[in-house]
Amino acid sequence: MKNETPFDPTHSPWLATYTSAGIVAKLQTPQHASLAELVQERCAHFAAEQAARRLKHPAFSCVMPNGMNGRLSFSQVNAQSDAFAGYLRQTLGLKAGDRVAVQMPNCLAYPVAAFGVLKAGCVLVNTNPLYTESEMVHQFNDSGATALVVMDMFADKLPGVLLRTGVKHVVLARVDAFFPVIPGAVIRGVQKVWSRVLPPVTVPYVRLAQALVQGRATLVATPAKTYWQDINHDHLAALQYTGGTTGVSKGAMLSHGNLLNNVNQMLAMGATHMEEGRECVLTALPLYHIFAFTANLLGFLSIGAHNVLIPSPRPVQNLQRAVENFPITWMTGVNTLFNGLLNEEWFTAYPPRELKASIAGGTALHSAVAQRWVEVTRTPIAEGYGLTETSPVVSFNPLRGTPRPSSIGIPAPGTELRLMGDDGSAVAPGEPGEICVRGPQVMQGYWNNEAETAGVLKDGWLATGDVAVMEPDGFLRIVDRKKDLVLVSGFNVYPNEVEDTIAQLESVLEVAVIGVPDDKTGEAVRAFVVPNPDHRDQLTTEQVLAHCRRQLTAYKVPRSVVLRDELPKSPIGKVLRKTLKAEAQAQVR
Amino acid sequence: MITEFETRLLGIMMMVIMLGMGASLTWRDFLIAFRKPKGVLVGMLCQFGIMPLLGFVLAMALDLSPGLTVGLILMACMPGGTTSNIFSYFSKGVLALSILMTTVCTLAALVMVPLLLEFYSSMAGLSSEFKIPASSVAQVLVVLLVPTVLGMVLRKLNPNIGATIELLGGFMGIVVIVFLVATWVPRNHRLLAETPWPVYFAAIGLGLIGMALGYALARLLKQDNNRSRTIALETGIQNGPLAVLIVTLSIAATIQQEVLLIPVLYSLFIVLSSSVVTLFFRRWATREALARDRLKAGSLLVT
Numbered sequence: 001m002k003n004e005t006p007f008d009p010t011h012s013p014w015l016a017t018y019t020s021a022g023i024v025a026k027l028q029t030p031q032h033a034s035l036a037e038l039v040q041e042r043c044a045h046f047a048a049e050q051a052a053r054r055l056k057h058p059a060f061s062c063v064m065p066n067g068m069n070g071r072l073s074f075s076q077v078n079a080q081s082d083a084f085a086g087y088l089r090q091t092l093g094l095k096a097g098d099r100v101a102v103q104m105p106n107c108l109a110y111p112v113a114a115f116g117v118l119k120a121g122c123v124l125v126n127t128n129p130l131y132t133e134s135e136m137v138h139q140f141n142d143s144g145a146t147a148l149v150v151m152d153m154f155a156d157k158l159p160g161v162l163l164r165t166g167v168k169h170v171v172l173a174r175v176d177a178f179f180p181v182i183p184g185a186v187i188r189g190v191q192k193v194w195s196r197v198l199p200p201v202t203v204p205y206v207r208l209a210q211a212l213v214q215g216r217a218t219l220v221a222t223p224a225k226t227y228w229q230d231i232n233h234d235h236l237a238a239l240q241y242t243g244g245t246t247g248v249s250k251g252a253m254l255s256h257g258n259l260l261n262n263v264n265q266m267l268a269m270g271a272t273h274m275e276e277g278r279e280c281v282l283t284a285l286p287l288y289h290i291f292a293f294t295a296n297l298l299g300f301l302s303i304g305a306h307n308v309l310i311p312s313p314r315p316v317q318n319l320q321r322a323v324e325n326f327p328i329t330w331m332t333g334v335n336t337l338f339n340g341l342l343n344e345e346w347f348t349a350y351p352p353r354e355l356k357a358s359i360a361g362g363t364a365l366h367s368a369v370a371q372r373w374v375e376v377t378r379t380p381i382a383e384g385y386g387l388t389e390t391s392p393v394v395s396f397n398p399l400r401g402t403p404r405p406s407s408i409g410i411p412a413p414g415t416e417l418r419l420m421g422d423d424g425s426a427v428a429p430g431e432p433g434e435i436c437v438r439g440p441q442v443m444q445g446y447w448n449n450e451a452e453t454a455g456v457l458k459d460g461w462l463a464t465g466d467v468a469v470m471e472p473d474g475f476l477r478i479v480d481r482k483k484d485l486v487l488v489s490g491f492n493v494y495p496n497e498v499e500d501t502i503a504q505l506e507s508v509l510e511v512a513v514i515g516v517p518d519d520k521t522g523e524a525v526r527a528f529v530v531p532n533p534d535h536r537d538q539l540t541t542e543q544v545l546a547h548c549r550r551q552l553t554a555y556k557v558p559r560s561v562v563l564r565d566e567l568p569k570s571p572i573g574k575v576l577r578k579t580l581k582a583e584a585q586a587q588v589r
Numbered sequence: 590m591i592t593e594f595e596t597r598l599l600g601i602m603m604m605v606i607m608l609g610m611g612a613s614l615t616w617r618d619f620l621i622a623f624r625k626p627k628g629v630l631v632g633m634l635c636q637f638g639i640m641p642l643l644g645f646v647l648a649m650a651l652d653l654s655p656g657l658t659v660g661l662i663l664m665a666c667m668p669g670g671t672t673s674n675i676f677s678y679f680s681k682g683v684l685a686l687s688i689l690m691t692t693v694c695t696l697a698a699l700v701m702v703p704l705l706l707e708f709y710s711s712m713a714g715l716s717s718e719f720k721i722p723a724s725s726v727a728q729v730l731v732v733l734l735v736p737t738v739l740g741m742v743l744r745k746l747n748p749n750i751g752a753t754i755e756l757l758g759g760f761m762g763i764v765v766i767v768f769l770v771a772t773w774v775p776r777n778h779r780l781l782a783e784t785p786w787p788v789y790f791a792a793i794g795l796g797l798i799g800m801a802l803g804y805a806l807a808r809l810l811k812q813d814n815n816r817s818r819t820i821a822l823e824t825g826i827q828n829g830p831l832a833v834l835i836v837t838l839s840i841a842a843t844i845q846q847e848v849l850l851i852p853v854l855y856s857l858f859i860v861l862s863s864s865v866v867t868l869f870f871r872r873w874a875t876r877e878a879l880a881r882d883r884l885k886a887g888s889l890l891v892t
Contacts, residue, residue, distance in 0.1 A: 063748075067752045068752040069748055069749060182753055317685075324617070325748050345621055345624070346617065346618075349617070349621050350621075
């Protein structure tokens with residue numbers, strides 16, 4: 001990689017597109033010094049708007065599958081997160097920079113805990129609630145977390161985890177936190193008696209409600225601002241764990257500056273379709289994931305949107321009441337979520353009337369899904385691209401203008417981007433190369449892991465491991481993950497392309513493509529197909545193959561097609577190709 | 590006998606049940622149901638085709654007295670109860686279909702029940718004192734529509750209240766049956782002991798045979814196993830409390846006792862028989878899921 005090359009606009013052909021798409025090319029310097037200040041100032045601003053009756057909605061609503069809901073106003077968000085910051089710093093005696101793990105599905109306790117951690121000047125460690133005991137142990141030990149805020153439903157793993165980690169303080173949250181009394185009691189009752197999801201807690205803990213009472217009492221002597229007023233852009237805000245792909249997950253160090261800048265980059269992208277204080281965003285993706293964390297939690301909060309949190313988006317029917325009861329204007333999601341909604345009759349018959357736009361990320365958005373989404377909702381859906389290491393937005397499709405199928409769009413304002421070949425120099429125009437990114441959103445490195453950091457980060461340039469081609473006007477198209485490439489007799493086959501082709505079939509609900517070892521060709525393409533239940537028993541593997549033969553060059557056509565009932569997925573709904581690969585490998589043995 | 594006070598209490602409980610049912614619904618649900626009406630139509634066919642016919646055939650075959658016959662036919666003509674939704678949930682069935690069937694059938698009952706009742710009562714050659722006037726059945730149903738609509742409005746206004754009364758309504762369905770058991774059985778244990786087996790057979794068989802026939806018809810009309818199981822439960826489980834309410838409101842006190850016998854017995858036993866069937870269905874559904882898993886592992890490879 002060439003280093004220290006000054007930013008050269010002639011290598012940034014996308015700059016011209018900004019103007020026509022209504023995007024401000026120059027990235028605004030964040031007006032807040034820290035995320036804590038952002039939360040404090042924005043919530044205070046919108047609380048005042050609310051008091052003046054210029055704004056009618058709360059900051060957050062949490063909607064259960066049966067329609068029961070609770071809400072947090074902007075002033076409550078500030079008051080409760082201040083109290084939690086006080087609890088962490090005064091009651092528990094944590095210091096600035098101490099790591100606090102937050103392990104919850106979407107619920108009203110999440111913003112209180114996460115913002116509380118940030119206002120305390122501590123570092124947020126987002127943890128997936130579905131983690132196994134050993135994954136938790138690794139993440140807590142690696143991050144050195146000393147306190148944990150966890151949803152009571154997931155407390156069963158705590159005894160084993162606490163013994164093997166440095167976590168000393170446990171705060172228990174509940175999914176019905178901040179709900180009105182009766183619905184809260186009903187949800188609680190159902191959890192306890194009916195679904196029996198509340199395990200007995202055998203370790204010492206404090207309930208979030210108690211912690212907030214204790215914390216609030218400390219604010220008189222020491223206001224929460226004391227803890228965050230000296231934080232600036234270079235301070236570490238979050239350790240976001242990623243990269244199970246290489247085996248061990250690593251903590252990406254995201255600073256306050258990284259996240260603040262990325263919020264601005266994301267808002268620049270959506271500005272044409274956003275109005276301050278007027279949006280209502282459906283947050284079905286988990287907030288512990290960087291996409292929803294930056295876009296939904298931070299981004300939409302900062303424009304005073306009403307954030308509708310869904311604790312569990314699966315089955316997709318769980319979203320029905322939320323979509324019916326709230327005037328959703330924005331949605332963020334992954335391919336599987338949009339696809340799932342498009343297969344629900346209540347959604348396609350009555351798509352949200354107020355919807356303005358949606359953004360898709362996390363994984364490739366199939367063009368068939370994108371096209372149907374536009375047909376059904378009559379609103380644009382823009383695919384973006386990013387990774388945990390970049391807070392996450394790197395590029396996006398402008399919402400204005402003709403949609404470009406299968407494109408991940410153009411780099412976000414303030415982002416430098418190059419496609420690099422294996423030899424370490426930029427590839428010729430139109431050739432596939434690895435995406436390398438430099439910009440204010442690129443992480444500081446991996447926590448306590450210089451070797452891994454050095455492997456991906458050089459002179460501020462992050463090597464993403466994703467291969468893309470760039471069109472003359474700067475639009476990018478991902479060809480695939482470098483490591484997912486299937487090498488058939490020396491030819492590169494990109495699973496995404498094959499998946500996209502198979503997904504065009506109406507009788508296909510979902511599809512995943514991987515490479516499996518093959519004696520003759522080295523690797524062979526295998527497709528896993530989930531038939532659409534509406535076209536039950538109509539799909540044959542022969543049909544899939546025939547379709548592929550019509551659409552694809554011979555070497556790209558799958559050697560084998562496997563029909564399945566479902567595909568393995570990550571918590572946010574990314575299809576896990578590595579699990580399929582492992583399954584295939586186990587079969588070979 | 591059921592006292593005046595109990596009749597009123599039953600009426601109020603019924604209102605709560607209907608309030609809950611209304612709260613489980615939106616107008617959109619109906620509109621969607623009519624966009625793709627097959628499942629609901631199959632369900633209606635089971636509910637208003639199979640069940641009344643089954644009731645009639647049972648009454649004739651077992652040679653029941655006129656009082657028992659009218660009770661059995663009324664029971665057979667009833668729409669599904671909200672309890673069926675709970676059983677459907679436990680049996681891993683298609684909950685949306687169950688709720689929709691209950692609702693659409695309850696609305697259709699307004700027209701269908703008086704018609705069917707009239708038809709089968711004449712077929713059975715019942716004398717006029719044993720006939721339940723069509724107008725009084727319609728009246729009860731219309732009165733019950735008020736809480737249903739109110740439930741729908743409440744849900745629209747406040748989802749929290751809607752969801753709470755939705756749950757409350759579901760539980761009330763069971764409470765009513767427990768209430769019947771607690772108040773009616775102790776006072777009538779002699780009667781129960783004297784009741785001949787054909788009456789028990791009719792009361793229990795209506796539910797069980799109804800489920801079996803409902804399943805068979807649904808399969809015949811190309812519904813998949815899971816939907817068929819849901820339709821089966823929905824067909825067999827009738828709105829017992831509603832039948833009891835109609836009898837107490839529209840049948841002369843002198844013969845009320847006899848007419849009530851089958852609806853009450855049915856209500857008692859349907860809880861037991863649907864629990865057993867639910868367990869069986871649940872295992873069946875689990876077995877199917879496992880079989881699908883095996884299919885995955887065995888995978889249909891094409892080379």
